[in-house]
Amino acid sequence: xxxxxxxxxxxxxxxxxxxxxxxxxxxxxxxxxxxxxxxxxxxxxxxxxxxxxxxxxxxxxxxxxxxxxxxxxxxx
Amino acid sequence: xxxxxxxxxxxxxxxxxxxxxxxxxxxxxxxxxxxxxxxxxxxxxxxxxxxxxxxxxxxxxxxxxxxxxxxxxxxx
Amino acid sequence: xxxxxxxxxxxxxxxxxxxxxxxxxxxxxxxxxxxxxxxxxxxxxxxxxxxxxxxxxxxxxxxxxxxxxxxxxxxxxxxxxxxxxxxxxxxxxxxxxxxxxxxxxxxxxxxxxxxxxxxxxxxxxxxxxxxxxxxxxxxxxxxxxxx
Amino acid sequence: xxxxxxxxxxxxxxxxxxxxxxxxxxxxxxxxxxxxxxxxxxxxxxxxxxxxxxxxxxxxxxxxxxxxxxxxxxxxxxxxxxxxxxxxxxxxxxxxxxxxxxxxxxxxxxxxxxxxxxxxxxxxxxxxxxxxxxxxxxxxxxxxxxx
Numbered sequence: 001x002x003x004x005x006x007x008x009x010x011x012x013x014x015x016x017x018x019x020x021x022x023x024x025x026x027x028x029x030x031x032x033x034x035x036x037x038x039x040x041x042x043x044x045x046x047x048x049x050x051x052x053x054x055x056x057x058x059x060x061x062x063x064x065x066x067x068x069x070x071x072x073x074x075x076x
Numbered sequence: 077x078x079x080x081x082x083x084x085x086x087x088x089x090x091x092x093x094x095x096x097x098x099x100x101x102x103x104x105x106x107x108x109x110x111x112x113x114x115x116x117x118x119x120x121x122x123x124x125x126x127x128x129x130x131x132x133x134x135x136x137x138x139x140x141x142x143x144x145x146x147x148x149x150x151x152x
Numbered sequence: 153x154x155x156x157x158x159x160x161x162x163x164x165x166x167x168x169x170x171x172x173x174x175x176x177x178x179x180x181x182x183x184x185x186x187x188x189x190x191x192x193x194x195x196x197x198x199x200x201x202x203x204x205x206x207x208x209x210x211x212x213x214x215x216x217x218x219x220x221x222x223x224x225x226x227x228x229x230x231x232x233x234x235x236x237x238x239x240x241x242x243x244x245x246x247x248x249x250x251x252x253x254x255x256x257x258x259x260x261x262x263x264x265x266x267x268x269x270x271x272x273x274x275x276x277x278x279x280x281x282x283x284x285x286x287x288x289x290x291x292x293x294x295x296x297x298x299x
Numbered sequence: 300x301x302x303x304x305x306x307x308x309x310x311x312x313x314x315x316x317x318x319x320x321x322x323x324x325x326x327x328x329x330x331x332x333x334x335x336x337x338x339x340x341x342x343x344x345x346x347x348x349x350x351x352x353x354x355x356x357x358x359x360x361x362x363x364x365x366x367x368x369x370x371x372x373x374x375x376x377x378x379x380x381x382x383x384x385x386x387x388x389x390x391x392x393x394x395x396x397x398x399x400x401x402x403x404x405x406x407x408x409x410x411x412x413x414x415x416x417x418x419x420x421x422x423x424x425x426x427x428x429x430x431x432x433x434x435x436x437x438x439x440x441x442x443x444x445x446x
Contacts, residue, residue: 267399
């Protein structure tokens, strides 16, 4: 999974391999490991893309799914 | 003196040396020689520049004055 | 700040390369390139006449006004004269400003002026002969937007 | 029609040379180049992060909409990513249309989108450290003009 912008600065990493059957489960795992990251990922304006498509709510994942957390986009 | 745009097509020339003490006298000379040109030079929207400065009405000329008749400008 | 006429074909890209260099405080460069249209064979060539010296000076007056009005850092205008084949650039305008709104608006304003009021006389050579062109009503309407 | 990202400095003029070639029916080419400002030393470098693939696809969607809305013949967008020094081009947008109003408006619209909503994350490195930048209220106001 991928973190962008301030999220990767906060987590201290940008790209990791984490297996999880659902996006909701992935969120719980990440929050258990790093509470402030878990809060930031659930924060206002943070979107999730699965295989480069924005999704809302929960969704199933498989080991090949590219999960990306996108903080509010600033434009170029 | 110089003619631009459709005026030089009408007159059949673009650049001539004509001595005249006044712009008004020059207009009369040209009209005597070529009536349709004389009318065109007095036509709506035709401006006169003396040494590249637009003038209105009559003005004195000397042998070094560059007289230019400018039909309505079309833009580029 | 430059206003120039040329009888030769030119490359708008080369002008932009030059114009955009060394602008650490400029932020925004807008350009417009007008290209002679073939009009599907209706226009064989465009011929533009200028009054050298007078034409550049008149364009320069309007460009200086635009510089003050829109707060430009710089501008460059190159206008082709003589016979121009379809597909060849006719006019290039570049504007530089701190912010993009000013650069866009000044470029747009200068083009409206150049297309409707600048001292050029335009002849279109078509398959059935040549004719002198007057500005289109649309061009005057475009210019009115800035009053 | 192209949307590309680059980690390397680029010359907007070279892009315009390429884009303006062979356009006998186009008539109008507008471009915009955004340049990183030094802000008199306040900004040492700009850093832009993109999500490769996603970012080009998202920009492409808006560019395709602009093409339909403004009746463009063509567009080209190149956006720099990574660390960008003051004076270096950040973004280049070119639009081609039959008439200049469409080319200008589409270019202006695409810049408003790119500066406020495109998928980039922007960090400014100043003398006192780095900070992530959110879009300015002004940028969102610019974008609202097109609704």
